Amino acid sequence: MIRDERTLSRLLARLSDGEYHSGDELGECLGVSRAAVWKQLRKLDELGLELETVRGRGYRLRGGLEMLDSHKLEKALSAETRSAISALEVLTTTDSTNSRALERAALGQTGYVCLAEHQSAGRGRRGRPWVSPFGRNLYVSLNWSFDGGASQLEGLSLAVGAVLCQVLERQGLAGLELKWPNDVLWRGSKLAGVLLEMAGDPAGRCQVVVGVGLNLAMPPAAAKQIEQPWVDLGTVCDQEACSPPERNALAASLVEALVALLAHYHQAGFALWRDQWQRRDAFHGRPVKLSSGTRALEGIAQGVDETGALRLDIDGERVICHGGELSMRAVS
The missing domain is CATH 3.30.930.10 (Bira Bifunctional Protein; Domain 2)
Incomplete structure (x- = not known):
């Protein structure tokens, strides 16, 4: 498995330039057979990468790919x-x-x-x-x-x-x-x-x-x-x-x-x-709904306190809400 992953990484590095590479070239670069190259190429499709194949020219990744190094x-x-x-x-x-x-x-x-x-x-x-x-x-x-x-x-x-x-x-x-x-x-x-x-x-x-x-x-x-x-x-x-x-x-x-x-x-x-x-708060002063399971609260978002808890104004009463499993969305 580790060897296969290394082979896949080397194949991707070779194809990352977005240019065409023949099967023979890829096999020589990776030190594997054409059949093994084809096996690795099939994995690219499984990963959602768009591989182009042109007879006589070989294979390429459209647009190339900047791999993390x-x-x-x-x-x-x-x-x-x-x-x-x-x-x-x-x-x-x-x-x-x-x-x-x-x-x-x-x-x-x-x-x-x-x-x-x-x-x-x-x-x-x-x-x-x-x-x-x-x-x-x-x-x-x-x-x-x-x-x-x-x-x-x-x-x-x-x-x-x-x-x-x-x-x-x-x-x-x-x-x-x-x-x-x-x-x-x-x-x-x-x-x-x-x-x-x-x-x-x-x-x-x-x-x-x-x-x-x-x-x-x-x-x-x-x-x-x-x-x-x-x-x-x-x-x-x-x-x-x-x-x-x-x-x-x-x-x-x-x-x-x-x-x-x-x-x-x-x-x-x-x-x-x-x-x-x-200063980047997307919901300050806007009506929002907080929910967790069957519980829900609606009020006006008023920023956060010194601990990062949300300050919610509900009918003039300040309620402090801590993150945990709470989910927030805007109320239209």
Whole structure:
């Protein structure tokens, strides 16, 4: 299985230039037979990659593909960030990058960063699936240790959203908004999501896994699986007249920013990020509905408090709502 994955990775690296490559050339490059090449090529279709075949010319990936490269990523990180992380791994395919980070956390490893080209079982909040087509978006997870228990993590998912906005704004994007507690929106459509999971002792030393999914160039076939308004970075850049960033460069900027956030979060917590979040609040002053199972609340969203909890005005009474399994939507 590991050998097959390495062969697939090498095949994709060869085809990533978007040019035609013959079966003989691919077989020689990979050190396998033509039959083995064909077996690997069939996997590309299973991954949703559009492979063109022309007799006499060979095979190509239409439009090419910028593969994630761990060496490029590490080289782009600052020396401080490289010293703060224990490992950075790029997987061709996995069930979930958060699952890999949780496994490392269970082994006591902290500062582990995992990226993947494809997730077969990517997940968002409340057990929802995260559509994860191959090589087109970013799926990033990292784990981090905190000695003060879960109380130190208050508001962290909101801070991650604010950091993600800052990273994208430095790329020239405008109009980004945040939906409590963990979504990044553009013109009301979801561009990115955050999933936090915890392991260890909630009252003592614990580890948090921060997972980020960011839509870069969502293929139409994969998009049919998404059950809410969405947008990808390519569409945003077309509208904002900015150039889409290179995938590796953007991934490195995101890792750099997340490590800096986690390394210092225990000092000031969400207080340092509250204003950053509130100035991007997509629902401030708007009627919203919060639901969890059979329970529901309706009121006017009034921003967040110092812990990241939502402040809801219900008939003139202020109600404080903590994240957990709550889901929020606008009320028309």
